[in-house]
Structures are given as structure tokens and as C-alpha cells.
Amino acid sequence: MRHDHVMPQLSAMLKRQCCLFSWSLWQGGLVLLDRRAENYVMAETVLDVRGLSCPLPVLRANRALRGMAAGDRLRVQATDRASVADFHAFCRETGHALVAWSEEGGVFSFVIRRRGDPFPSGSSTDRGEGQGTVSG
Template structure:
């Protein structure tokens, strides 16, 4: 039986300033399964560097980034948990 993929989860943190977008994303990612994706919508320009650093430090993958009409969109794939 093939596992059914859950849809991409969405976190809207528009209007929130650093460090709240990353903190909210981190909390949400902790409750997700390995490989699931989280799309974060933000308006704080500092979020660009914040999410790059966050992913580099935590092992989550920043798989997409874009901007449309002043709204930043980040797609983060949850890292696998270490075996053991």
C-alpha cells in the first residue's frame, strides 16, 4: 500500500516581525512528519536571511523561495529524524 502524502501545510505570519516568523515555523515543523512541507507566508524582509540561517542550522531544507506583491513565500521540507 502506498502512503498517502499529506498536503503542504500553510503558516501565515504576514505582519509579524523577526524573530516571530521563524519561531512559529519552528514550532509547527516540530509537529510534522519527516519530509512534509511547510509553506510560510511572511512580509518581514529580515525573514529571507532568517529562514536561510534557520534551515542551514537545523537541517530542514529550504526548497523554494519567492515573492509576490510584497509577500514572501518559503517552502521548507522537514528534515528526517536521526535514526537510533
């Protein structure tokens, strides 16, 4: 098997933004790789904005989300109590999904899933999944 041919093809497949993908590489009837979208793990980035006050936590999160791929998750850690209402409003207005949020020891943690692009105006496709407090 020639890796110089397989790796560029594999790399090109991974960059596609498909809803469902599956591929297999065969060598003499042996499956070398079989991956499906259901098992694909999206990236998660952590943004620490502890100590910053409104509106800086939301502004920094917005900047971070702009550089992320659709479906990727951003975990924001903040200490500003106003950030709870701010992140709910931010996600509602931008179409990003506030997947979960929690508070422990004065630190608020928000998990935001970046919306897909383009996002049709007025659509609620990517909004509201799992909003609320996550215990634990």
C-alpha cells in the same frame, strides 16, 4: 470482501515510515489497491505570519515543524524582509530543506521540507535542495 479486516491493516501500513512500500489487495485475482511510494504525496501545511517581525516568523515556523512528520512541507507566508535571510539561516542550522522561496507583492513565500529524524550531526543529507528564487 470484509472491510473490517482490510481497513485496520491498510491503516497500519500507511503509518509505517518506510522509504519504499508497495502493497496490493487481491480479491479473486483483481487488484483492488496498488500504491507505490513514488506516487505518495506528503502533506503541506500553510503558516501565515504576515505582519510579524523578526524573530517571530522563524519561531512560529519552528513550532509548526516540530509537530509535522518527516518529509512534510510547510509553506510560510511572511512580510518581513529579514525573513529571507532568517529562513535561509534557520534551514541551514536545523537541517530542514528550504525547497523554494519567492516574493510577490511584498509577501514572501517559503516552502520548507521537514528533515527526517534522527538527523546525524554534521550531515548534509536533507539540506540545500532547490534553494533560491522561484519565479512565478
